[in-house]
Amino acid sequence: MKKKDIKILLVDDEQDILEIVGYNLSQEGYQIVTASNGKEAIAKAKKEHPQLIIMDVMMPEMDGMEACENIRKIPELQDTIITFLTARSEDYSQVAGFDAGADDYIAKPIKPKVLVSKVQALLRRLKGVEGVSSTTTLTVGNIEINREEYKIIKDGEEIILPRKEFELFYLLATKPGKVFTREEILDKVWGNEVVVGGRTIDVHIRKLREKIGDSFFKTIKGVGYKIEF
Amino acid sequence: MKKKDIKILLVDDEQDILEIVGYNLSQEGYQIVTASNGKEAIAKAKKEHPQLIIMDVMMPEMDGMEACENIRKIPELQDTIITFLTARSEDYSQVAGFDAGADDYIAKPIKPKVLVSKVQALLRRLKGVEGVSSTTTLTVGNIEINREEYKIIKDGEEIILPRKEFELFYLLATKPGKVFTREEILDKVWGNEVVVGGRTIDVHIRKLREKIGDSFFKTIKGVGYKIEF
DNA sequence: TAATCTATTAACAATTAGGTAACGCATTCG
DNA sequence: CGAATGCGTTACCTAATTGTTAATAGATTA
Incomplete structure (x- = not known):
């Protein structure tokens, strides 16, 4: 699978963040889809089948946690990686997102470079990206x-x-x-x-x-x- | 070898995790060294010769997998135990990283108590710690x-x-x-x-x-x- | 939704390891 | 020379550990 075939769903209620993050990731060659709340995120996830979802925890309508739980129940999206954006102040061990089925989280404030490399690291898990070989x-x-x-x-x-x-x-x-x-x-x-x-x-x-x-x-x-x- | 002579290298890009984990382990009497990405980890590993390395898989710059492979190539660090922090609970056989030469893994989210006891278990392998011999x-x-x-x-x-x-x-x-x-x-x-x-x-x-x-x-x-x- | 599969538990059987008592033999020592 | 002490040996008992089967709840699949 090549970079341009990888779809990332960004979910945040702040337009600024969607733009900045989206811009940086698309520069890297990823396909970007956005949503501004949990409900929308679920809908888009179903429709677009992204490989990775980056989602804010705090959002109006339906927060990230709830959305995450719902997405995890969708069979076709079992292999999707879900990452939360959390406020730095939260105690790591208290991050409840893991219970909801999240794979990892990224702490705010977001630095574009860090984000991009983190995303790349996350996507290494996906089979065949950039020929990552593992003895099977x-x-x-x-x-x-x-x-x-x-x-x-x-x-x-x-x-x-x-x-x-x-x-x-x-x-x-x-x-x-x-x-x-x-x-x-x-x-x-x-x-x-x-x-x-x-x-x-x-x-x-x-x-x-x-x-x-x-x-x-x-x-x-x-x-x-x-x-x- | 006594506890205070044991050096543990923690590698994660999130300062929070370094702090929490580091605090807990140093409370136990271990010496803690930290790094925030793979490259730094390799450098510190060479310099400090830790007995144990706990490393996040996903990191910017150079991820844990790559760093692990590199560390494994260093002759002086052959006996170093490398443990990954992995996202959620992946199946044992799916935990990539065993290929890279890792010895064990710890699943996120990390609970300090679990971590500490796991670390102790891992270190039992080392010669002379608490009188448990490692020679097989x-x-x-x-x-x-x-x-x-x-x-x-x-x-x-x-x-x-x-x-x-x-x-x-x-x-x-x-x-x-x-x-x-x-x-x-x-x-x-x-x-x-x-x-x-x-x-x-x-x-x-x-x-x-x-x-x-x-x-x-x-x-x-x-x-x-x-x-x- | 019905029809499988899986993972886990429960209940009981089988096995084996660990421990003990009893007895006998040797050595020591008065 | 006995009595006392310490060890070797056997057979046996019990408790711990594992094997086996079946039942059940939860997942998964058709």
């Missing part, structure tokens, strides 16, 4: 792991794994032989704060054993799990 | 002890040990020849608070003798045990 497959033993499509190929046979199962397998596969403690697994696969019941890991391991092969997975009692090839 | 393998005689995989290899033969047995053996193996008193063993393997009966150690020693070989274990009557090769 990992091979262990006779198994090839394709993390873009959440599937693995074992002896030429394709096995599609659900998200969590895949994540778990992928984690173990990054260091074959290494024993991952339950704690470690929870932390990396389930995330920092999520608390799930004690048997959850076992069940997922079992499913992997069924699908991939029992023999690969070793249980080290009192410690955790590992895979071996 | 230890070789004594014809036996290789692999802490990461919870197994020992004797003459090419793999022996998997239960947790307590492994820890007991590992303890003795850290100083071959040294006599460990029962008190010492209980303290290190079983922990300060647990009270177990008098014969417990014997039984475990016996199990090790069975699995690994009687001849390695010497009993010093009235004192304790040691291993010899």
